Amino acid sequence: MKTVSNVVRDYPHVSARTRERVQRAIDELGYRPNMMGRRLATGKTGLLTLAFADVGIPYFAELARVVSRAAEARGYRVLLEETDATLDGERGILASSEAGLVDGMLFQPSVMSSTEIARHRSDLPIVLLGETAAPLTVDRVMIDNVAAAAEVTRHLIAAGRRRIGFVGHEEPALSETSRQRIMGYQSALEEAGLQPDAGLLFPSASISAADAAAAVGAALDRGASFDALVCRDDLAAIGALRALHERGLRIPEDVAVTGWDDIRLAGMMFPSLTSVAPDLDALASQALDMLFERMAGFDGMGRHRIAPHGLVLRESAP
Amino acid sequence: MKTVSNVVRDYPHVSARTRERVQRAIDELGYRPNMMGRRLATGKTGLLTLAFADVGIPYFAELARVVSRAAEARGYRVLLEETDATLDGERGILASSEAGLVDGMLFQPSVMSSTEIARHRSDLPIVLLGETAAPLTVDRVMIDNVAAAAEVTRHLIAAGRRRIGFVGHEEPALSETSRQRIMGYQSALEEAGLQPDAGLLFPSASISAADAAAAVGAALDRGASFDALVCRDDLAAIGALRALHERGLRIPEDVAVTGWDDIRLAGMMFPSLTSVAPDLDALASQALDMLFERMAGFDGMGRHRIAPHGLVLRESAP
DNA sequence: TTGAAAGCGCTAACAG
DNA sequence: CTGTTAGCGCTTTCAA
Numbered sequence: 235m236k237t238v239s240n241v242v243r244d245y246p247h248v249s250a251r252t253r254e255r256v257q258r259a260i261d262e263l264g265y266r267p268n269m270m271g272r273r274l275a276t277g278k279t280g281l282l283t284l285a286f287a288d289v290g291i292p293y294f295a296e297l298a299r300v301v302s303r304a305a306e307a308r309g310y311r312v313l314l315e316e317t318d319a320t321l322d323g324e325r326g327i328l329a330s331s332e333a334g335l336v337d338g339m340l341f342q343p344s345v346m347s348s349t350e351i352a353r354h355r356s357d358l359p360i361v362l363l364g365e366t367a368a369p370l371t372v373d374r375v376m377i378d379n380v381a382a383a384a385e386v387t388r389h390l391i392a393a394g395r396r397r398i399g400f401v402g403h404e405e406p407a408l409s410e411t412s413r414q415r416i417m418g419y420q421s422a423l424e425e426a427g428l429q430p431d432a433g434l435l436f437p438s439a440s441i442s443a444a445d446a447a448a449a450v451g452a453a454l455d456r457g458a459s460f461d462a463l464v465c466r467d468d469l470a471a472i473g474a475l476r477a478l479h480e481r482g483l484r485i486p487e488d489v490a491v492t493g494w495d496d497i498r499l500a501g502m503m504f505p506s507l508t509s510v511a512p513d514l515d516a517l518a519s520q521a522l523d524m525l526f527e528r529m530a531g532f533d534g535m536g537r538h539r540i541a542p543h544g545l546v547l548r549e550s551a552p
Numbered sequence: 553m554k555t556v557s558n559v560v561r562d563y564p565h566v567s568a569r570t571r572e573r574v575q576r577a578i579d580e581l582g583y584r585p586n587m588m589g590r591r592l593a594t595g596k597t598g599l600l601t602l603a604f605a606d607v608g609i610p611y612f613a614e615l616a617r618v619v620s621r622a623a624e625a626r627g628y629r630v631l632l633e634e635t636d637a638t639l640d641g642e643r644g645i646l647a648s649s650e651a652g653l654v655d656g657m658l659f660q661p662s663v664m665s666s667t668e669i670a671r672h673r674s675d676l677p678i679v680l681l682g683e684t685a686a687p688l689t690v691d692r693v694m695i696d697n698v699a700a701a702a703e704v705t706r707h708l709i710a711a712g713r714r715r716i717g718f719v720g721h722e723e724p725a726l727s728e729t730s731r732q733r734i735m736g737y738q739s740a741l742e743e744a745g746l747q748p749d750a751g752l753l754f755p756s757a758s759i760s761a762a763d764a765a766a767a768v769g770a771a772l773d774r775g776a777s778f779d780a781l782v783c784r785d786d787l788a789a790i791g792a793l794r795a796l797h798e799r800g801l802r803i804p805e806d807v808a809v810t811g812w813d814d815i816r817l818a819g820m821m822f823p824s825l826t827s828v829a830p831d832l833d834a835l836a837s838q839a840l841d842m843l844f845e846r847m848a849g850f851d852g853m854g855r856h857r858i859a860p861h862g863l864v865l866r867e868s869a870p
Numbered sequence: 871t872t873g874a875a876a877g878c879g880c881t882a883a884c885a886g
Numbered sequence: 887c888t889g890t891t892a893g894c895g896c897t898t899t900c901a902a
Contacts, residue, residue: 237888239881247887266651270597271879274588274894281631288617290816295613299606302632311653313599314620314632333584334895335629443820472820479822498608499817502761502790504797555872557897565871589895592878652879 242267279337282310282525285327286342286363287319291441292497293467294342297363300514301340304522310337319344319441328354338525342366344409359528361521365411372536373524377512377543379411383418384425385545386492386510387464391426393551395462395490397434398423399453402446402470405437412466415494419464434460438470446473454481461489462551468493468500471507475550490551505549517541560585597655600628600843603645604660604681605637609759610815611785612660615681618832619658622840628655637662637759646672656843660684662727677846679839683729690854691842695830695861697729701736702743703863704810704828705782709744711869713780713808715752716741717771720764720788723755730784733812737782752778756788764791772799779807780869786811786818789825793868808869823867835859 240248241256248256259265273279284301286294302312313336317323324346327339342363343351351362352369361373368374390398400419403412420430436453439445446469454477465471471493475485483489485505493500496511520539558566559574566574577583591597602619604612620630631654635641642664645657660681661669669680670687679691686692708716718737721730738748754771757763764787772795783789789811793803801807803823811818814829838857 235889236881240888243881249887252888268652268879269650270588270592270652271894272881274592274879274896275881277894279588289607289613289620290610290617292608292610292613295607295610295616298613298632299608299634302607302634311631311633313629314616315629316617316620332587334586334588443817447820469817472817476820476822476824499761499787499790502765502794504794504822506794553873553895554897558872561897567871570871586895589878590897592880592895593897595878 277334279335280310281313281336283313283315283327283336283339283341285315285317285324285339287317287323287344287441289314289316291469292499293495296495296497297342297514297518300518301522304515304518308522308526317344321345328356333357338529340521340525359525361525361528363517363521365409365414367410368536368538370536373521373528373538374536375517375521375524375539375541377510377517377541379414380418380421382494382510382543382545383415383464384422385418386494386508387419387422388426389508389545389547390462390464390490390492390551391422391428393462393490396428397431397460398428398462398464399434399436399458399460400464400466401436401450401474402438402441402466403435405439415464415466433458436463438466438473441467441469443469443473443476446470447476448473450474450477451480454478454483462486463489463491465491465493468495468497468507468509470494471509471550472499472503475503475505475507486549486551492551496546500546501548503550508548508551509546511544511546513542513544595652597653598628599631599654601631601633601645601654601657601659603633603635603642603657605635605641605662605759607632607634609787610817611813614813614815615660615832615836618836619840622833622836626840626844635662639663646674651675656847658839658843677843679843679846681835681839683727683732685728686854686856688854691839691846691856692854693835693839693842693857693859695828695835695859697732698736698739700812700828700861700863701733701782702740703736704812704826705737705740706744707826707863707865708780708782708808708810708869709740709746711780711808714746715749715778716746716780716782717752717754717776717778718782718784719754719768719792720756720759720784721753723757733782733784751776754781756784756791759785759787761787761791761794764788765794766791768792768795769798772796772801780804781807781809783809783811786813786815786825786827788812789827789868790817790821793821793823793825804867804869810869814864818864819866821868826866826869827864829862829864831860831862 241253289295305312338359343366348367348369362368365376423430436449438449463474493507493509496509500507500509559571607613623630656677661684666685666687680686683694741748754767756767781792792809811825811827814827818825818827
């Protein structure tokens with residue numbers, strides 16, 4: 235029994251002859267190791283949960299891809315879990331009454347508060363993704379949203395834009411993501427001596443191109459005037475493009491537009507989207523590094539890491 | 553031990569008093585049932601694999617979402633597996649040397665041949681998704697691609713289009729998906745007395761908007777002339793829109809464009825995309841129905857089911 | 871209605 | 887280097 239186990243797992247101290255004999259039997263019988271047995275015995279499942287709002291949102295889909303590849307490289311598989319950005323959904327993720335299904339979890343909360351996350355004392359190693367306020371006790375990776383938002387805003391200012399709006403944040407309850415991006419946007423305006431104008435903030439009913447288009451369209455129809463839009467994410471930017479196109483405005487001549495996330499389709503819009511590009515590979519590997527350290531027993535304070543980002547200049551805001 | 557097990561699983565024949573006593577102990581101790589133990593004992597894992605090329609492709613991301621919700625409603629979780637549309641990737645999925653990790657699998661092959669799939673005698677219940685030729689022995693769900701392609705082509709013909717191209721299939725090796733769509737397209741042309749023109753087939757180097765844009769752009773630049781494009785999928789359509797825009801052609805006035813899959817962003821393009829809309833909910837639930845029957849022991853011939861589809865008319869081909 | 875015993879398929883510790 | 891003996895945490899008989 236043990237010898238077979240050793241052969242299956244490539245344990246070195248097995249004589250070539252025995253190994254070969256066992257292997258032949260394995261092949262003949264079509265034996266497949268049963269994971270559940272192995273995992274019960276070792277206590278490791280080889281599974282990770284990746285939880286976020288909705289795979290149908292391109293950013294998350296691309297994140298899932300990157301995480302899943304990175305996990306696979308470390309011998310892990312990924313279980314996808316969607317919260318629909320609801321409190322219940324997110325609580326369900328943390329509560330998930332069954333233990334031992336996964337060895338660790340990568341979790342991007344949308345609405346849960348830092349304190350509620352902190353209160354959840356679970357034995358499951360967790361690393362948080364994204365900007366939602368993370369408790370000091372929990373690891374987290376994000377990009378520097380404030381800095382990136384300031385960069386993109388500065389880029390517009392340098393191109394001569396003076397009335398710069400912001401599109402796509404939630405209302406009335408701002409997500410931490412939106413808050414940080416708006417902070418960066420505002421600080422860049424102020425640093426250039428421009429007056430932030432609350433009338434140039436255009437919230438969207440949901441994270442979707444359709445709602446962003448509706449918001450920008452309504453603003454234009456009631457006479458709002460701006461020469462650039464910083465969008466919370468690429469979906470909002472795509473919606474903004476659509477609303478502007480519909481009303482015959484030229485992009486970027488009349489209004490420059492920037493997105494965020496640099497999703498695959500960003501370059502295929504017309505005009506193509508200038509966008510903040512988080513380094514997903516770095517983000518995923520930093521997150522997994524910390525998660526594996528936790529799984530290996532590390533029990534220190536929460537580490538908060540910053541993943542790099544870039545700004546990809548395209549036609550919508552050259 | 554057994555009594556606790558009974559309480560945990562809500563087995564009815566436990567006295568109220570005992571149940572209450574056990575429950576209190578569970579709460580105090582923070583006991584969580586360990587899935588691996590349960591699953592080893594029952595032989596069921598509660599896990600399903602969903603395998604396809606790439607979650608970064610919007611259609612697959614949306615499919616993942618629908619499947620994952622439908623599976624959850626039946627008490628199952630979904631393990632995501634990507635093949636990158638490579639033969640090795642797909643073989644790896646079928647071979648996956650460990651048994652017992654999942655109870656069943658939904659698999660959308662991209663390149664594997666029907667015979668190779670058939671040859672793979674595995675004890676794992678499988679249902680195939682999509683058009684790739686499926687062996688008679690294996691269950692499969694798809695939409696009627698030939699019919700849908702004919703419908704969309706007829707729609708263009710009815711709108712007065714006469715030189716209708718097809719965009720986005722592979723070259724030189726056509727996928728079964730593309731083959732069926734081209735068949736439907738061609739049959740609608742012929743039925744209207746239009747001459748199919750091989751010069752109006754514009755293959756794309758990959759399933760991506762960028763390559764489709766390059767293909768359509770190159771065709772236009774070498775003088776190809778057409779008044780409508782049936783695109784293999786929405787990504788190809790988005791690429792086609794881009795190439796047409798770049799060259800100052802009006803859509804739909806000069807060229808009408810149709811997509812396929814009706815991804816979320818289809819309605820947000822400018823102009824918004826007319827698209828074939830597969831009924832993903834129906835597709836997922838039919839697939840899961842058959843999969844659960846297999847998991848329950850059904851061992852008959854492969855069932856080949858057709859899920860419904862619609863045609864969503866939007867600005868690009870009203 | 872409750873409890874005792876056996877075993878799911880594997881690995882870890884130990885002995886030979 | 888190989889084999890034996892105990893579990894991992896649960897469920898499933900089967901008795902009490």
